[in-house]
Amino acid sequence: MKRIVMSFVLFICLSGATGLIQAEETAPLKAVDISLDQATLKQGLGVFTDVCMGCHSLRYMTWKDLMDYKEIGLNRKAVDELRGDAPLNAHMMTGLSEADAKESYGTVPPDLSVMARAREGKGAYIYSLLTGFEHDPKGRIMDGNYNIYFPGHRIAMSDPLGWLDHDAADEKDLKQQARAVASFLTFVGDPHQLERQTIGKWVMIFLIVLTFVFWLLKRAVWSDVEH
Numbered sequence: 114m115k116r117i118v119m120s121f122v123l124f125i126c127l128s129g130a131t132g133l134i135q136a137e138e139t140a141p142l143k144a145v146d147i148s149l150d151q152a153t154l155k156q157g158l159g160v161f162t163d164v165c166m167g168c169h170s171l172r173y174m175t176w177k178d179l180m181d182y183k184e185i186g187l188n189r190k191a192v193d194e195l196r197g198d199a200p201l202n203a204h205m206m207t208g209l210s211e212a213d214a215k216e217s218y219g220t221v222p223p224d225l226s227v228m229a230r231a232r233e234g235k236g237a238y239i240y241s242l243l244t245g246f247e248h249d250p251k252g253r254i255m256d257g258n259y260n261i262y263f264p265g266h267r268i269a270m271s272d273p274l275g276w277l278d279h280d281a282a283d284e285k286d287l288k289q290q291a292r293a294v295a296s297f298l299t300f301v302g303d304p305h306q307l308e309r310q311t312i313g314k315w316v317m318i319f320l321i322v323l324t325f326v327f328w329l330l331k332r333a334v335w336s337d338v339e340h
């Protein structure tokens with residue numbers, strides 16, 4: 114009995130504590146124009162390889178995919194410049210080891226292949242997160258690790274594009290780079306969506322034509338029957 118009471122008390126305390134942690138509400142996501150046009154995807158890829166890949170991988174994406182997906186459409190030379198010594202069919206992995214990551218950030222940065230799809234808000238979440246680093250009003254969390262879109266507001270990733278928002282011109286650049294990389298990660302999370310949209314269009318046209326053919330057929334078959 115005593116044990117049951119104790120575990121009950123423990124349960125109440127724990128749920129109270131998680132309640133307190135989660136009481137720090139995340140802000141509603143910003144609206145952003147995620148676009149999957151080639152220029153935006155290329156810019157986003159650039160931000161990814163220049164900045165994010167220092168810590169994050171895309172384990173479902175190979176260097177070759179950057180050529181094969183015509184939406185990105187890099188040529189061989191550009192891919193070779195990006196991949197360095199990595200084989201063409203290698204996955205896009207960060208050079209940061211898990212041990213080093215744990216030592217520096219206390220955690221391993223998650224793989225970003227399907228991150229845009231996994232989070233509520235998708236691309237808008239990534240965009241909001243990247244532009245959501247602020248000064249903690251309560252002063253407990255260091256600048257660069259306080260993010261109003263991250264649950265609990267304390268994020269182990271220090272503001273990766275923080276070097277961009279010092280003046281108004283940089284602020285615009287920050288938004289543009291955040292939008293581009295959020296678009297790129299949205300594409301990476303579901304690279305076949307454009308293809309599916311095109312196929313979907315042809316399926317519709319095919320069905321309309323088929324309906325018309327059946328209608329003609331029905332007319333032909335019934336034309337012999339006296340009304």
Ligand code: HEC
Binds near residue numbers: 166169232271
């Ligand atoms: C210096 C290392 C570092 C760099 C560079 C970096 N990140 Fe991170 N990132 C992290 C770490 C560490 C976490 C885990 C944060 C946590 O769980 O508190 C993380 C988490 C994330 C998450 C997941 C947040 C969630 O909801 O769980 C996203 C999305 C993300 N990073 C996007 C990016 C993008 C986009 C870039 C490039 C613009 C980038 N990161 C650059 C270290 C980094």
